[in-house]
Amino acid sequence: MSIKVLTPGLLTSIQDLGRYGYQKYGVIVSGGMDAYSLRIANLLVGNEEGEAVIEMTLMGPSLLLEEDVLLAITGGDLSPAINGQPVPQGRPILVRKGSVLKFGALKSGCRSYLAVRGGFDIPRVMGSKSTYLRAGIGGYQGRALLQGDILPLGVACPLPFAEFLKKTMGSNSFAFPSWYVARSYVLQKAQEYRVRVIPNSQFPLFSPDSRKQFFREPFLVTTQSDRMGYRLSGISLQLTEPLEMISEAVALGTIQVPPDGNPIVLLADRQTVGGYPKIAQAAGVDISTLAQIKPGGKIRFEEISLAEAETLYAAREADIQQIRVAIQLQLAGTAT
């Protein structure tokens, strides 16, 4: 039971929901950048939502499926195709042994997620299968996937639903149902993404102009953006007076401003502490949106309160619960 990497793509790594509990030792959290898409991909194949998946970036891999596999692809659209035939996202897909799953042109978003039934049979390091790229910890040998890698699959009991798909497969190399889960982030034709933020405790230390412009002007996601954080460019954000800070904890979505005035949004591979003043904190509900903005994309920040952010977060979790139940009904074959 394994998947062989024929070509690795630009940055393809194993990620789960992250390595929590070790930031006090300086070990970063890592994990999938778009946790929503990661969770949905797992739910679609009947896994625990935090199981390890393959995260691919901008240019996807080519994978040889060495067994019959139930898989699901979510997140950004990298034109997935099985044996040359396009396959849809957001659904469980049963694929015949010996098929090649190849990702092509990026159509939308930035990152795509591939979950397989049973997950990947790789060891947990400090409780997580996520790849910590800079430290070479976790995931598949602590690194991004390379050509020739063989990823062992975990064992899971067969789903009644997979049996049903197998019957509909006929002579095709794959089969999928007529239902799907919609994409997480909003498609924005204008190339400007709205990201809701909560002003940070250091927000008042920024100049009145900077505070206004932060919400008024769009910021460009520069090419110096990666899993650690997005470096933005736009108007230069300035403090009213210089500030000497002792490094303090930073969180997923913290927006810090180095002296050059260009903000940095900290993401999955963020450092554990930061010494730059923090202007705002991205709402948890919009982290997945951020994760799907590719370099060259534009962000416009919108101010919300902590209470609003919590309400949005709770609503998103309720949505995921509903999706989980709906998918479980489908996978158990009890729904019509």
Next chain:
Amino acid sequence: MLTFDEIKEVIRMVEQSSIQHFELDQENSKIIISKAGVDRVQTGSPVELEAPRVVPAAASDKPQAVTDISGDPPEQLHTIVSPTVGTFYMASEPGADSFVSVGEEVECHTIVCVLEAMKLFNEVVAGVKGTIVERLVSDGDFIEYGQPLFLVKSES
């Protein structure tokens, strides 16, 4: 107040739709249009859109969406009915192109719409080869099981 032309327009639209009963209450004017007991104008034959006979889809099966219209229509009109309950959407996601539009030719396996229930989107296929004659519901409508969605002039 609605103008005479607006009233005419409303009557025309209701007449051409599958709506059987229509009420509009706006400021000081009220319009009630009821087509109960009246034959469908387009066909001119004693055809009434009765609750279509629904073939219950087998568990997790592809939706079985085709039923016949009762009576003896002069042209072969098929009704695509809803295989489930849910919210009707004409496109796969906001901003995307509609799956089909009136006047478009469809094959049996052409997806005509999606119905959303519990955040899952269920694709509905035409189930018949032909031309879409009319869309009977609007984007965002909540659809009941077995509710007619489209009329298709089938090629037989």
